[in-house]
Amino acid sequence: AQSVTQLDSQVPVFEEAPVELRCNYSSSVSVYLFWYVQYPNQGLQLLLKYLSGSTLVKGINGFEAEFNKSQTSFHLRKPSVHISDTAEYFCAVSDKAAGNKLTFGGGTRVLVKP
Amino acid sequence: DVKVTQSSRYLVKRTGEKVFLECVQDMDHENMFWYRQDPGLGLRLIYFSYDVKMKEKGDIPEGYSVSREKKERFSLILESASTNQTSMYLCASSSQTGGKYEQYFGPGTRLTVT
Numbered sequence: 001a002q003s004v005t006q007l008d009s010q011v012p013v014f015e016e017a018p019v020e021l022r023c024n025y026s027s028s029v030s031v032y033l034f035w036y037v038q039y040p041n042q043g044l045q046l047l048l049k050y051l052s053g054s055t056l057v058k059g060i061n062g063f064e065a066e067f068n069k070s071q072t073s074f075h076l077r078k079p080s081v082h083i084s085d086t087a088e089y090f091c092a093v094s095d096k097a098a099g100n101k102l103t104f105g106g107g108t109r110v111l112v113k114p
Numbered sequence: 115d116v117k118v119t120q121s122s123r124y125l126v127k128r129t130g131e132k133v134f135l136e137c138v139q140d141m142d143h144e145n146m147f148w149y150r151q152d153p154g155l156g157l158r159l160i161y162f163s164y165d166v167k168m169k170e171k172g173d174i175p176e177g178y179s180v181s182r183e184k185k186e187r188f189s190l191i192l193e194s195a196s197t198n199q200t201s202m203y204l205c206a207s208s209s210q211t212g213g214k215y216e217q218y219f220g221p222g223t224r225l226t227v228t
Contacts, residue, residue: 009154032215043118043204043219044157051215090156100145100208100215104156 002027004093006105013081014113021076021108023091033074034092034102035065044090050074061085086112117141118220120205126226133192135223137205144210146188147217148172148180151202163188164210195227 007022025031032051036044048059055067065076074091091105121136139146145164149157149172159172161180169180177199181189188207192199202224206217 004156006156034216036219041221043221044206045219046216049216092157094215100210100217101159101162102157102217104149104158106154106156 002031002093002095002103004091004103004105006089006091006108008108009106010109010111012111012113015083016080018077018079019081019085019110021089021091021110023074023076023105025072025074025091025093025103027072027093027095029095032094033065033067034094035059035063035074035076036090036092038088038090038107040087047076047089081110081112083112083114086110118205118207118218120203120220120223122223123221124224124226126228127192127195128228129196131192131195131227133195133225133227135190135192135203135205135225137188137190137207137220138186139188139205139207139218140186141207141209141218142185143207143218144185145208145217146182147206147208148178148188148190149204149206150174150199151204151222157204160190195225197227199225200227201225 003026005024013019034049035047050067058064092102118139147162148160163182179191204222205220208217
């Protein structure tokens with residue numbers, strides 16, 4: 001069974017500084033990879049996804065992620081964060097054979113400080 | 115835009131009560147999912163459905179059942195609520211066609227069992 005590890009449960013960061021959120025998954029088979037964001041008191045919203053092709057994926061709100069097959073990682077980055085990026089971020093993985101079934105990591109809470 | 119709605123944002127129930135959580139999606143998606151979200155554990159899949167009247171157990175189905183009588187509606191049932199079912203419950207839907215794979219989430223229902 002798949003497992004997804006988000007190495008940091010909380011990441012404090014100052015406004016306009018860069019941020020990286022780490023995500024590693026267990027399976028070596030072909031996968032689809034996703035990052036979701038959850039703002040306070042809301043559901044999850046898709047930030048970006050990797051299905052195939054270029055390993056560098058750009059998403060909404062200036063976020064990007066890089067798929068590294070050899071390290072089974074899919075780290076999320078943003079070069080300059082805003083106060084409005086304060087949220088919880090979830091990495092999710094789907095085995096291509098499992099179709100739409102997702103396995104989520106434990107989440108990383110980002111707190112952007114002024 | 116895909117819209118997934120959940121019947122309640124907040125719900126308080128007593129131990130032993132039967133609880134119904136309703137989810138409706140308006141994009142004719144084949145797949146629907148129920149998750150529970152707990153701090154540090156991310157989202158865990160309770161049940162999912164690939165078609166009307168079809169259901170499959172997820173990772174933590176114990177104490178829950180589901181019903182899908184119509185394509186747009188997926189209900190989660192707690193037959194006899196217990197305090198350890200106090201959690202945030204999220205519904206999601208996705209399409210089996212178009213190669214998109216991502217899931218669309220509702221706003222969540224925060225259930226407290228006393």
